[in-house]
Amino acid sequence: MIKKQLFIIFSLLFIISLVGCSSTKETGIITKNSLTVSIKNNIQTQTLQPNIPMTIISYTISGIGPNNETFTENTSDSFCEIKDLSIGTWEITVEGYNSEKTKIALGTTSAIIKAGEATQTDVTVTPLTDSGTFSLNLSWPSEEITDPIITASITSSSSEITTDISSKINLLNNTANYTEKLEPGYYKFSLSLNDGETLIWQTQEAMRIVGEQTTSAIYELNVNDLEEPQNNNSESGIQISVTTELNNPINISLYGGKSDLGIKETMTVSASTDQVVDSYQWYLNGQLLNDEIDKEITIGSNLGTGHYKLTCLVKKNNILSSEEFNFSVRQGITGIGEINLASAINDVIWDGTNYWGYRFDTLYKYDSNFNVLEEHNLSLSSNIMGITWDGSNFWILSYSTLYKIDSTYNIVESFEVPLDWVGAIAWDGQHLWIATDNLIVEYDTNLNEIARYTDNIPSIEEMTWVNNNLWIMDRSIYPELYLFDSSLEKVYKYDVYDNIPNKEFQNDVSGLVWDGSNFITFSRSEFKRAYKIYGLQP
Known part of the structure; x- marks a missing residue:
């Protein structure tokens, strides 16, 4: 019997290939054939994290086919082989795991393996869509506040809808606690502490909710944090990141790019950030341009025809953010x-x-x-x-x-x-x-x-x-x-x-x-x- 083989290749474009020859019985009926699955990693490098790594280190690929035939493979290498897949419809599932072996991404697709021909399908793995958990724990010196009042809200960055959660916060002695399930995504969290009508402390945080994970905001205030403001236009308190992974991403805008260039035509692309950054790096189709370390780059004079992706990566402390720009170089009139x-x-x-x-x-x-x-x-x-x-x-x-x-x-x-x-x-x-x-x-x-x-x-x-x-x-x-x-x-x-x-x-x-x-x-x-x-x- 001629065997069917599954080849799996990974890179920034994650590819699972089921490749080989058709399997035939003595009757000449083809019962095995080939399948190619392309898996695109859609986990963004510049996004904020909860307290887990959001980089995929390994994948589990599984499939259910005709007559409930199944396969499961775990891989972190660039090549994997799966043999003997039957002709018919297969449901393919890809799970992405981080370095802590926590599942952080999922992708699914259907593929039909036909007799006498190879089949290709694409799978994009994206962050889990199940709800995540937001947890708040706030404490303050009991002797400093006699009439604690908590005001808090959560604003979704996607819908821009603000939800007042003040009434849901549990007050017990000198602590405030709150836990709720939220849809995955980015949110702005606003929190203030009053002693009666007097504002004592407040903060606003950017946070990210990840499916099946918990984002914790822990604030342990001391006497120095609770100084009253001198007037209504000044504020006192502390700004505490929910976790180090939940710092705001750096917003990058790219200007001056052209979607199409002619041969030997150039363009100057400038990066603008919403805060001062430590360094700039530029990549062309994933390759580092070693000499380009400024916020501006001129490119195009030595490029051949084709499609290109220009990426600007900036760094501030431990925060990395990136923005990309796609363009093409077209053959001009010769x-x-x-x-x-x-x-x-x-x-x-x-x-x-x-x-x-x-x-x-x-x-x-x-x-x-x-x-x-x-x-x-x-x-x-x-x-x-x-x-x-x-x-x-x-x-x-x-x-x-x-x-x-x-x-x-x-x-x-x-x-x-x-x-x-x-x-x-x-x-x-x-x-x-x-x-x-x-x-x-x-x-x-x-x-x-x-x-x-x-x-x-x-x-x-x-x-x-x-x-x-x-x-x-x-x-x-x-x-x-x-x-x-x-x-x-x-x-x-x-x-x-x-x-x-x-x-x-x-x-x-x-x-x-x-x-x-x-x-x-x-x-x-x-x-x-x-x-x-x-x-x-x-």
Whole structure:
């Protein structure tokens, strides 16, 4: 029998792999196969702690499968092997333990192991969601206070709801005690002690509640702590941390970062903290940048294309806090080549094999060198303004009329576009997108409006969808190519004009097409010239 194997790899991205060959019986029916589980450690290093370590040291991985088949593995290494998992659905549980062997995190998922193929699933381990306990113990010299009054409240940092717990505190002689279950998370704890109407002592603490653990606030006041304030604007007392692990985290804000950089482009990122810190460290994708020890870093000039995570780690005494910033480096335009055309073209689309373009109301089919293979006069009422292809039909804008034309060049349907002016059209695989100057409208195939987009939209010359991103050539004097994501958030801008070989013509580009290898745009001034844009990889 060929055995199935489970490989488990851990790092900052914790990975459990069940990998191997299929197990078969003599009948040839596959009964064993492979599973890969990625486990992401979502325990934050900069957060406050109760009186337990919040770093995961080891994991227990367990699973329940078909016919209640189970496995359990404990590991702290980078590799673990589990054999012989049956085909079917498995419920996977991962428990994270700290150095004291206390469970502090949990993650679960379901995975279906199929015959003849490996399966991958992700598990994120997060702090326990069960309630934790908050415990208060306050004491003071009995001879100093004759009429003790306790006022206390707890404010949730997530909901910002403040709960007055004063009436729940138990007073006995010269002590005050309180215990309550709270949901995991961060809270602000406010506590004051009065002698009658006179404020004697008060404090405010930041605290963290962790599932199945106790956060204790213990205050043992002495005579020196109970000095009365000199006036109503000054305060007397002591500030005591609940535990050393419950000091406030250092709040860090990063400024100046760009979500996208071009090759050799730089950015300067500055860290701002809410308190003076002892040191700064910067990491790029987890690697320490040894020479970067200031609150400001300039980065980007030597980075290749890809996705990056920049992390700033600050330290004050024993408190470590970190903040991260994600960005990408994109390949820029490496050059623009001129193509001389046999005939003038306003714009083209690419159907996967051939280019299709138009001039006035005539549709042309071109080969890869833009030689005319076919031409079809569509006898439209007006000249063509834009064209797109949905895989089966042409959609052609002729001023305010939208025509659906099949592959035999017959008009299937026509619609009146409810816009004052139209200039570009694109197909995203499901819907039509029609542009007018700085407005883009999304329509279904019956021209029912779905959404409108105006924020950050440039003056549009032409647009096209490629790999779930919208690319827009603008109508400015110095043409630029914009990249937008699927929610039409602007991602990056490429300068086209600076790369055009002949700088004589401004506002010189018309149309935009992606042919699977390069973008191509056309000269507005020289009607028999096209520009092929090199270097961009959507």
